[in-house]
Amino acid sequence: MKDINEDIKWAQINADVLRSMETPRLGYWIAVATCVAMIACAVVAEIYQYKHGMGYGLLNWPHMWDIYIATFIFWIGMSHSGTLLSAILHIIHADWRKPIYRFAEAMTTFSLMTAGLFPIIHIGRLWNMYWVLPYVTDRGIWPNFRSPLVWDAFAISTYLTSSALFLYIGMIPDLAICRDNARGWRKKLYIALSLGWRGDDRQWRNFRRTYLLMACFLIPLAVSVHSIVSSDFAMSIMPGWHVTTFPPYFVAGALYSGCAAIITLFVLLRYFFRFEEYMTIAILEKTCKLTFAIAMAWTYLNLIEFASTWYGHDVASKEVLLQKFYGPYAPFFWMMMFCGSVVPFTLAIRKFRRHIPTMFVVSLLLNLGMWLERWMIVTPTLANAYHPIAWDTMWPGMVQWAIVFGSFGWFGLLFLVFVKIFPSVSMYEVKEMVYHRRGHAGKDTEEVLHRPVEGVRATTGRPGLEGA
């Protein structure tokens, strides 16, 4: 089965992608309204928590972090999808990534924007958030650079800046196409964003170099970001957290949840934007195989963590582990193991991989497992720390759930706005893919591609994006 139909015409690619950005239909507005409603829930909960104190969010000793931080790690992990698909697969010349990397990159940026909200919400005193930034105050106090929490601020802001620029740079040739087809405010926006792109050889030459160099920076950066997030735990002495395998375990978990999210959005975009020509079953299969491989790496690292705790003979750590196995959080722990280590075996079966509804459900289950994983890292340790006096089982309340729920609405809203303003499939990269695939198939690369497409205006490819 082919990754893409190599006979598709270039004008058709422009037409299909630009069509996806046209005036939204009712379904889109319903999705936007749902996301706004979810955000409203979170805002109300946050105002309530802000006015009455963190205790109303059930954050109290010993449960100082809990699901805010678990969700923070979840969103940071989700952000690794774009890096994997864009940077790693770009460097190894896996061209099947081309139709799907754009939305994965957007996911990276929006996940980071969502993740960044949680430390702010979690500290309670929102007005002091800027203390974490590295600047000297008038009292001569600087942040403690030895703290992994300050490393987080550095790493995440670097990652957000770099991944947003990576997304933007990769979009410039497509923004020029949008500029040539738009009217009204859209035209002005695309003129500004396309930076005068004309597609001449000088621009392409420097563009390629820039994209490659940024990809090279992004890979170690992504690894460092989640390693640093894992240091928030691993560098403490809390039982269950002080584990040397945490950095690779976190990175594997991040890639895993990122891949699962790519499958979810792949299915949604394919269905709603009718991208069957670009988001093909063959590409879905490859994404599933990649996810399966990462799932197995994650499972292995999980088992290593259990084994090292078990054979480490640290009584408190062992107790935390046993509490995960059969304590009050055991149902969630075993659900995590089921979703994270058993469900992915469906990805190994060809029949399931090719069945889109099954893959959609599986991808949601995988990410449920990944969210539970983060919760099971944070909460059981806080519930069973060194001092028995501090042992306390805590269940998240309405305020916490509402804020977590709202974060999904926030992410969804950002993504919905993105897909209507920016091309969610890279037009120029798909053209490259088609061009090369024709060459590999032994077909004449110069034929077919440049023929006019029925119903598509010869000059600009589309009737025009309305922006008035």
Place this chain on the structure above:
Amino acid sequence: MKKYRIMGLFSNFREAFRVVEDIKGGKVSGLKLDDVSTMSPIEHPEIDEVLGARPSPVPKFTLTGALFGMTFGFLFLASAQATFLVQPQGGKPVIPLPSNIVLTYEMLILFGVLFTLAGFLISARMLTKRPAIYSEKVGIDQIGIVLELDEKSYEPAKALFKSHGVLEIREEVVK
């Protein structure tokens, strides 16, 4: 003598590159390869073989940015930590290398990326005023060959375009 910029639009790379080969072969007197540029919807993998190697200075910007980020990052942290001299350190070093290495690494990447972006904007001559000679068709499926030439080469160049099945010719007077 008048100077012109003309663009021929072709339906495929093969014909467009044949024009460049003919110019290389001296079929239009007074026209050199340096006067030729292309516009295309994708970057052709063999463009360097056709136009000759034209280096990109972007990696130099990247290296400069990475070195600057590393140096500035470490010095920034160290200078901040030096203000702690008045505070008790509890036996810990004033400038702790392990944690500073982590943050210096992040600064290296951040400035590497920012300088790479600056290098791209400068080297690709982005943000410059768009010349009048441009076609939206280049963004779809046509390949443009742009020539900068004088009055003497004007007609032979147009004839060359036509001999290779040019779809459309656009031109502007440069001066």
